[in-house]
Amino acid sequence: MQLASRSTPAAMAHRVGRSTLTVRAADGSPVADAEVEVEQTRHSFAFANIGFDFIGFANGETDVRPDSPFGGAAPSAGAHLAELWFALFNTATLPFYWGGFEPERGHPDTARLLRTARWFVDHGCVVKGHPLAWHTLAPHWVRDLPVDEVEAAVRARIVREVSDFRGVVDVWDAINEVVIMPVFDKEENGLTRLCQTLGRVETVRLAVDTARAANPDATLLLNDFDLSPDYEHLIEDCLDAGIRIDALGLQSHMHQGYWGEEKTLAVLERFSRFGLPLHLTETTLLSGHLMPREVVDLNDYRIPGWPSTPEGEERQADEVVRHYRTLVGHPAVQAITYWGLTDDGAWLGAPGGLVRADGTPKPSYHALQGLIRDDWWLAPTRVRTDTEGRVGVEGFLGEYRVTVGGRSGSIVLDATDGVADVIVG
16 A cells, blocks of 8 residues: 655644545445545645735725725735735635724624625635724724623624624634733723723623624634733633633734744743643734834834835745744644735735735745645645555645546545545546
8 A cells, every 4th residue: 555645844743644545436446556646735724814905806896995904995905916815825814893894883894794704715715703802993883882881782793793604704813902901091992991890801701602602613712912921810710710712812923023933932832731722813024124122012113115125035034934833833833824915005014924015925925835835735646546445645634635537535634543435536
């Protein structure tokens, strides 16, 4: 029996599965002593990016719509950027910032977001919604409501979105940045007042339990940029209170410089102790000059025309490879979301994209492509079945296509070594 496989670094062994397949014809008989082609078609690991810029394109719109989550007009991404996006990523995060999604009470932008989510699903992607509850970018009409009405509005919003998108969007940042929520003072908003009244833990319970009731099969995250012990204490308190959190979201916007392997591993170890999958939900590395270290709130630093530079692009490519290898090498990490494909319309105007504003890929794009689609990918491999129609497959966890004589079947290679049948026909 021959084996379809590629060499795998020891650090990635936990990402590899093995299976003995019996290739069968449509009538169930084994396809013996035949040449078959085995090729990977999808990673199980979530290599993700935001899909904000494709809302207009997915809806067939030609005008620029105000979809940017931080104000201003989002660029209208087209077929060229879509091709670059799908060549790398298998998971998309879409914006459900409440203020932009429902600026006028009772008039949510459900249809456009649902069409966009289905467009990504039709391209083989998992879609995540971000976020269901957050004090920032909340609608103005919530601001002056009494606290009990804020709570009712938040619950109703969560039920509506999770129900309307069920089966298309089943992964959600249930609540975002709770550590700072009750002390947030940048702007008046109803959710800060709600969190001050209920407390952090009960505010998390409100979001998570309400979403769970609307879709018991949903994957619900607690997400934060504050990776201090305060976040660890919040997680502990939530788990002790019986709140079921499915995964922990860790933001890693590195506008002030790459963390480095030592810090990254230390963060992963601190949060992996909870036994929950880790999602690196917001990752950014710059290809231009870095923010000064003394900047406390990244939102306070904005400069016009922040350029990507040749030396910055080479640095970014090196850091992207190092960062992704570190994250994928850790068994607790389940997903990495890079925060933006292109510099055009990037958060804070920073050159954090993998593609320049003119649509040309940076070295970081090609470097990441080399990891995801080469180093961590089983290319089409020809092997021969034995006399009982068996062939071995060893590769990165994910979906595979098996083809013989122009007929194909598919399998999922998971972490459980075993045997499986694949029907071709």
